[in-house]
Amino acid sequence: MKIGVVGTGFVGSTAAYTLAMQAVGSELVLVDHQPALAQAHGMDILHAVPFSHPVQIRSGDIADLHGAQLVVVAAGVNQQPGETRLALLQRNAAIFSALIPQIVQAAPDAVLIIATNPLDIMTHIATRIAVAAGLPASRVIGTGTMLDTARFRALLGEKLGIASESVHAYVLGEHGDSEVLVWSSVHIGGIPLADFAAARGIALDDTLRAAVDHGVRRAAYQIIQGKGATYFGIASAITALSRAVLFDERCVYTVSAMHSEVEGIPSVSLSLPGIIGRNGLTGTLKPVLNAAEHAALQTSASVILQHIQAMDAAA
Amino acid sequence: MKIGVVGTGFVGSTAAYTLAMQAVGSELVLVDHQPALAQAHGMDILHAVPFSHPVQIRSGDIADLHGAQLVVVAAGVNQQPGETRLALLQRNAAIFSALIPQIVQAAPDAVLIIATNPLDIMTHIATRIAVAAGLPASRVIGTGTMLDTARFRALLGEKLGIASESVHAYVLGEHGDSEVLVWSSVHIGGIPLADFAAARGIALDDTLRAAVDHGVRRAAYQIIQGKGATYFGIASAITALSRAVLFDERCVYTVSAMHSEVEGIPSVSLSLPGIIGRNGLTGTLKPVLNAAEHAALQTSASVILQHIQAMDAAA
Amino acid sequence: MKIGVVGTGFVGSTAAYTLAMQAVGSELVLVDHQPALAQAHGMDILHAVPFSHPVQIRSGDIADLHGAQLVVVAAGVNQQPGETRLALLQRNAAIFSALIPQIVQAAPDAVLIIATNPLDIMTHIATRIAVAAGLPASRVIGTGTMLDTARFRALLGEKLGIASESVHAYVLGEHGDSEVLVWSSVHIGGIPLADFAAARGIALDDTLRAAVDHGVRRAAYQIIQGKGATYFGIASAITALSRAVLFDERCVYTVSAMHSEVEGIPSVSLSLPGIIGRNGLTGTLKPVLNAAEHAALQTSASVILQHIQAMDAAA
Amino acid sequence: MKIGVVGTGFVGSTAAYTLAMQAVGSELVLVDHQPALAQAHGMDILHAVPFSHPVQIRSGDIADLHGAQLVVVAAGVNQQPGETRLALLQRNAAIFSALIPQIVQAAPDAVLIIATNPLDIMTHIATRIAVAAGLPASRVIGTGTMLDTARFRALLGEKLGIASESVHAYVLGEHGDSEVLVWSSVHIGGIPLADFAAARGIALDDTLRAAVDHGVRRAAYQIIQGKGATYFGIASAITALSRAVLFDERCVYTVSAMHSEVEGIPSVSLSLPGIIGRNGLTGTLKPVLNAAEHAALQTSASVILQHIQAMDAAA
Ligand SMILES: NC(=O)c1ccc[n+]([C@@H]2O[C@H](COP(=O)([O-])OP(=O)(O)OC[C@H]3O[C@@H](n4cnc5c(N)ncnc54)[C@H](O)[C@@H]3O)[C@@H](O)[C@H]2O)c1
Ligand SMILES: NC(=O)c1ccc[n+]([C@@H]2O[C@H](COP(=O)([O-])OP(=O)(O)OC[C@H]3O[C@@H](n4cnc5c(N)ncnc54)[C@H](O)[C@@H]3O)[C@@H](O)[C@H]2O)c1
Ligand SMILES: NC(=O)c1ccc[n+]([C@@H]2O[C@H](COP(=O)([O-])OP(=O)(O)OC[C@H]3O[C@@H](n4cnc5c(N)ncnc54)[C@H](O)[C@@H]3O)[C@@H](O)[C@H]2O)c1
Numbered sequence A, B, C, D: 001m002k003i004g005v006v007g008t009g010f011v012g013s014t015a016a017y018t019l020a021m022q023a024v025g026s027e028l029v030l031v032d033h034q035p036a037l038a039q040a041h042g043m044d045i046l047h048a049v050p051f052s053h054p055v056q057i058r059s060g061d062i063a064d065l066h067g068a069q070l071v072v073v074a075a076g077v078n079q080q081p082g083e084t085r086l087a088l089l090q091r092n093a094a095i096f097s098a099l100i101p102q103i104v105q106a107a108p109d110a111v112l113i114i115a116t117n118p119l120d121i122m123t124h125i126a127t128r129i130a131v132a133a134g135l136p137a138s139r140v141i142g143t144g145t146m147l148d149t150a151r152f153r154a155l156l157g158e159k160l161g162i163a164s165e166s167v168h169a170y171v172l173g174e175h176g177d178s179e180v181l182v183w184s185s186v187h188i189g190g191i192p193l194a195d196f197a198a199a200r201g202i203a204l205d206d207t208l209r210a211a212v213d214h215g216v217r218r219a220a221y222q223i224i225q226g227k228g229a230t231y232f233g234i235a236s237a238i239t240a241l242s243r244a245v246l247f248d249e250r251c252v253y254t255v256s257a258m259h260s261e262v263e264g265i266p267s268v269s270l271s272l273p274g275i276i277g278r279n280g281l282t283g284t285l286k287p288v289l290n291a292a293e294h295a296a297l298q299t300s301a302s303v304i305l306q307h308i309q310a311m312d313a314a315a
């Protein structure tokens, strides 16, 4: 069970640390185009291993991914002052154009987990390139709204006084501003949210909903303002997803993947509940939504499609 | 975090092993009225500790529960040839009449987890006695249908090709023949079961439902026929419940507890979804059921009430 | 990561439960010549899975071990009244003669972990048969004195008031009466035992040593007297060993294996510290012993050799 | 089990994340004099919780540590351009003079774990202040050379092809340049290093020793050069130490604490193997060293003493 992590900034390195600590995989290879950075993280994580289960860790280059069953991609560049969103996207797309074929060549049996933002576009690009390089599309998975779903569950749990483990709630669509919190299907321990709230005397009013919505949707901004980047939540999401792949768990997670059609919008990558196993995404579930949620998901799909089209037009 | 286990037969000993291996609690005290049995289990578990996290384990008597924050009660006797169910119940009730006051005296701050069968009646008895001894009723929790819920989720998961972790399904009522599988609220990764099955091309017909129903309801019988007793599933349920108490998790589990009224039936102990934390059961959720399920839950409550009344009449 | 467990009595079933709970492996296949027993254990363990990580569990026959990377063998028969030790051994040898070739055929890439007693003889037999069937000898490992080592560490830890995790002590030789507690190399957190005891004011006298020696050597007898069999400690040992193989950990454990020579005794299977990884036993460490320990290890080797010779003569 | 983390820079925040993920403790309170930073980390960690066990996380101020059983202190300032080491030390000492009494007042039953550098001096200062505020000295523990010990084990493991888990090696003295790698007592699975190396054909020459020594002693510098700070290793060390306290494990770790005398040097704080339990440091082990190691430890103690004296003189 060899795992590669490509791009060992905050996200990639914290994911590698979490994978090591939770003993998912037996061998970790860290790759970054700043090799000294990957090496430093590798050393720091190595020093954590005696406190956990034995795992082998080293840094290397793409060729060292040979034989990996899973490759996490968190490589990316940051927006420069004055740079447009499209320009940034093009730079990240250029990175993927170079990286993904090399990864597929080195690890042709791997499942790829994409974490780089803008998540859905990068997943779309990665899937196109990987498919061209011979990988089935189902082996490219974006972390998508897994983190947003975790935020939704955690915040609802806090508001309701319930462990997030017992809060079943999902965020779909774009990993970004247009994402859709599926309020209509929230359940707490088997009970629909409205019934739960009524019975517990909790006012499920617009204020509470808006606070949770804001907390989920603006979480990244708030965290980035406070600490410059977000990485603990996403690292745990990557680790859960990696586990699901390597242990063929067939868990359902809200992951991003290329869909031929979503709410009438063709060929777009975004998050729907997906079944994750040894071969990647082995099935997508069609969510049950109310009219407003359908519309919001369609809007979200359109937003992503526009970005893809803008990018393609600029190419 | 001191935990006592009273009654170290198959269930109590396997629960103690699981608690030790998962490092829930830091000190385990095993008590059985066959002290040699408790001691032998204590030794066997002690030899597993070097492969896990450090935990202290010893056997002792009820007085050694002093200071325990949690006491698991799995003490009981088995049906003798020709013995009626009521006679058996009376013998177990006699055991609890002696045990519970001693436990409460030794560990007045503990939460009690009851595993002895017939589970709901024994939880009812334990609650009455514990309350008389000064413990709040909310600190007495029966494992109830936690195991049945796990069976429901595991079997559905197998049939649907999904990790049980992503199957949200609940069994309520009696831990026994009259239990209620709440099919109407089953969700798979946020999707109602019917929609899920339709989309995945799985025929949710009576045959499948009957197979699952039979698998859940008859599991104990089948296992007992094959191996004489059931203990792995219940030991894991006890461990999860113990974790929820000791770590104040506020998870929702289908536990048995004394309710003043269920579906019109007064003063009966049975399983509903409950919120579990440091002080035991800190809230009960009112399930949303269809008409047939309401009726079945009422029947289940009646069955339990009749047993309680028969027992009280015979006392 | 598919694991087979052949022989699902107390030891095999508890090992399977522990493997599932600690999420070592992703697929477990239980095999017993009493299929109803294997099936009942499989069901019971399945019901524990929703409280842990997703693992697939089923019962089957030897052919279902196809593709397993690891097979635990805990199949065996018990001594009949009046039966000699040799006669019992012959019956277990007969079982292995039938079983091992089938296992190797079904899972030619597996590492075999042997737990059946008399452990060292059964490991010897299994190795011979497996080698004849084409498996390298290094892929057959007996749990050996792993359990005895755990007992030594746990008991010393209790006597010294130290976590067994920080007690470094080893038992070598036969998993049985002639085993050798290597007192001369016991270290506590890097400090030789004698220095540790002197500094802490603990009298390391013959009484304490005899108590620990007795506790280690007679543990199985005491536990069997109290509960009929031992299984929690050995199940955790099997799980640790399985982890070391599947995750290529290269941990050192005192395992039984066939050695060309031990203390001048030729071709004998017994426990020495061994390095465990993906390919089984990848190296054996030569222990540093004092004269008495050398002699005791030689005696232990002779005892085992005699049993092997007696068995071969009777064949 | 409430844990406070004071100072949520790289080290404190990664420790909090690790504590949450490994479910040590049930409640985490993050405190930093940049409240927005503590809050952002709290949010990020909260989003990881749904992938792990339920833990409560929030940020707050020192008063919110009320009732904590453990407080991790990783608050500190960084060297300014042109600032002398002594001047830096004085600034950190000033921070502790303000912080520690407030922590002791808020959480009078807590054990304090100190991680701020220069570690041994800061532990010395913290102990003095805490004792003045009424805490027993044994309740103040510096992480000391726990990290260096982990580095020693990890590097030796890599060089020897053995899991670090089976490498028993210790670093004592200063957490810093004068630290002492105790080569004389290194054992691999019970075998002295020299015997192990000889038997495995590994040349234990000066080159290998120097490489390991350099790797351990210069690890922090190398990592800081590559990534700006070290935090994964130390976060895991803090988590292991926290576990040992909260679960009363009585593990042996090389922690820093105030000793009345070390190698003839009076009243100095540095690392020796210590027994860690619910009340903090419950015993210190006297290491067995060769002459060179004794001398090196004495030098290390002198170095620390000089820093303490310089600081006291400047006060
Ligand atoms: N999916 C999510 O939920 C989620 C959450 C947080 C962050 N992110 C995204 O993850 C990405 C990484 O974030 P970060 O905070 O770690 O950023 P970062 O800048 O710290 O790390 C990016 C790393 O990628 C490396 N890199 C750049 N080009 C490379 C190449 N060609 N080959 C190898 N490595 C290369 C850089 O050297 C750098 O170390 C960003 O795009 C970020 O927006 C996603
Ligand atoms: N709740 C569930 O889901 C569930 C599942 C499985 C079993 N159970 C029940 O758990 C109970 C235990 O089952 P088991 O298989 O371990 O049975 P068992 O017979 O192996 O163990 C019962 C133990 O209780 C001890 N005991 C009896 N009276 C005692 C007393 N006064 N004080 C202390 N110990 C006493 C006995 O010595 C024995 O060791 C049974 O009632 C069983 O039906 C419940
Ligand atoms: N190595 C150790 O440290 C250690 C510790 C405890 C027990 N043991 C040994 O482990 C073995 C198992 O112990 P147990 O308590 O589980 O015994 P058990 O009698 O409960 O189980 C043995 C199982 O093997 C099965 N079996 C017999 N022949 C078989 C065959 N041909 N194919 C498949 N299955 C077959 C039986 O049906 C039975 O279920 C015994 O030999 C015991 O002495 C070893």
Ligand SMILES: NC(=O)c1ccc[n+]([C@@H]2O[C@H](COP(=O)([O-])OP(=O)(O)OC[C@H]3O[C@@H](n4cnc5c(N)ncnc54)[C@H](O)[C@@H]3O)[C@@H](O)[C@H]2O)c1
Binding pocket: D006, D007, D008, D009, D010, D011, D012, D031, D032, D033, D034, D037, D074, D075, D076, D077, D078, D095, D099, D114, D115, D116, D117, D118, D119, D143, D144, D147, D175, D229, D230, D231, D234
């Ligand atoms: N012991 C070890 O093995 C080890 C290893 C690595 C780092 N460290 C040390 O740990 C410390 C923290 O390192 P870091 O990388 O996290 O540094 P950092 O600068 O990222 O974090 C320090 C934090 O302390 C906070 N702080 C400062 N004064 C405070 C006060 N009065 N109250 C509350 N918070 C205050 C700062 O706001 C900052 O967030 C440093 O001293 C570092 O040298 C020790």
